[in-house]
Amino acid sequence: MNQIDRQAPLSTDETRRKVIGLDSLTKDFGSVRAVDNVTFDVFAGEFVGIMGPSGSGKTTLLNILSLLDVPTGGSYRLDGVETARLTEAEQVVIRREKIGLVFQQFHLIPYLTAVENLMLAQYYHSMADRGEAMEALDRIGLADRADHLPSQLSGGEQQRVCIARALINDPALILADEPTGNLDEGNEERVMGLFKELQAGGRTIILVTHNPDLGAQTDYVIRLQHGRRVA
């Protein structure tokens, strides 16, 4: 753990600082190779798209990047630290300190209100602060829906709450898995606008999508097919 500075932001003015470094990364599920020898780097402040058809290994790759899964082979260095050497407890710390996750299915706790879902992320990070959580909801235009349960929110509203939750602890790296997959066009534009604002704020964003229009809005796209990087 001594190799990790938990407080050091990944995005700084050193825009060429390497945040993610993958080298020949491989992931097998039994005899099936989901990620096959993938290599790429992501630098601080970049907005990178990962695209590919269903079954191409996009989500598996994102799970590895977010430390929710471990590779079978190759190397994944996060902020200069070889993640294979991290203990589970150290991975938990990095997830809550440095990574914000946005899910296609939102994954809001159904019995907690919008603001409480944000406060849950604060609670696991440090301390729940309703005022701060309300400000976060206000920034995404949902302050008036703060005390609504997820079931009382539209899909677009739930996704915005999910994004607000991913940002509430000010992470430097945002990993989004098909964040607009369940949204209409209007909400899709709104979410992408949010991501661009975050990039402008210096955050590094990796967006998994199969939508070429969304991919076109990123700095560059990494394309996968059958687990391999093809572009």
Added chain:
Amino acid sequence: MFVRMLRQSFAGNRKRKALAAITVALSAALITTLFALSVDVGDKMATEMKAYGSNIRVTPRSENMPLIIGGRDFNPLRGRDFIDEAGLPKLKDIFWRHNIVGFAPRLTLPVVAADQGSAPEFSLIGTYFDRNVPLPDDPGYRTGVRTVNPFWHVAGAWPADEAGDGPVGVLIGGGLAQRLGAAVGAELALAAPETPLATAAVVRVTGILTTGDIEDQALVAPLGFVQKLAGQPGKFQSIDVSALTVAENDLSRKASRGAEALTPEEYDVWYCTAYVSSIAHQIEEAIPGVSARPIWQVASGEGAVIGRIQSLLFVVSVAAIIAAAMAVAALTTTTIAERAAEIGLMKALGAAPWQIYLLFIGEAVIVGLAGGAIGVVAGYLMAQGVGWSVFGTGVDVRPITVPVVLVTSVITVLVGSIVSSREIASLLPAEVLHGRQ
């Protein structure tokens, strides 16, 4: 936030939480009932066992071994030690006085029927039937063989303890009545050859007595009459004491070798527990010069029966706890499976494993307390039902039952939850949140 999560979790999963609480409540109700019965059954059974007669016999310390053959006491009265009747109220002055159900003094005098010529002697037993023995705190207290020996069966009427007009009323044992050809209402002239005065007296039979013991071959008369006939006013030979006792155990068995065999700590525990031996010991302390001995056939029989019943209730209680823990474990396993995405999300957000365990354990504690509280109330009612249907009286549910059952319920739920919470550790967020491609 933790409290908020608990509250919202309960608000959002009312049915499942209610189901878990009901499972615990059923177990807690059963435990409450069995625990209450287990604690109270000793008293209840001891009371029931009093129907089998006295369990302590008090005699003068220097008294010889009893020599009673065929219902006749062959120990001569002359030269014997007696107990002073004035000391009887002291029996109700000992530490365990409230456990003394009753007592009956006894003075036995060999007599012959004066009009039967060379007929063999038989015993005339003087005792209290149901006599008032004024106590400092209970002037109306009554006791006698009717209390101590409720199994005595009398065909006819019980005699009065106090002398009235005409011949003294007596009970005649069934065997003796047959031998003498005496029936209810018959008058018998008695001679007591062993007494210094060789007094003769006439008694009237008020009832035929059946006990299955030596009284079947004897006359049973008021103590005062026999004392007068024997020339021993205010004296008697022994006291039969009926006391409510607890089951014997290793400590009381050790004490039966003598109180000096106990350590000071053991002595305190033994003295302050209603063992038949400690009550006998306290009687000896209260009435100087007497020896109080448990009638072990009765005392050990009580102890064995009560001990076995309590063991049975304990085993059933443990079975109920195990069943409840298994039910809760199954319920928790299902809950964890249903809330897998939630748990995976918590892990993904950076929750430490203990924070997730804490949530589930917190929920378990609340379910355990709620179920336990409901169970205590239900168990109290069930215990009363069982008490009335089996013993004809309510069961005394001790206050200690409440914390014991609540703690047991919480531990039961915790064990059930912890066993199934291992699933939490093995849950991979990648699987439950994204699925794998």
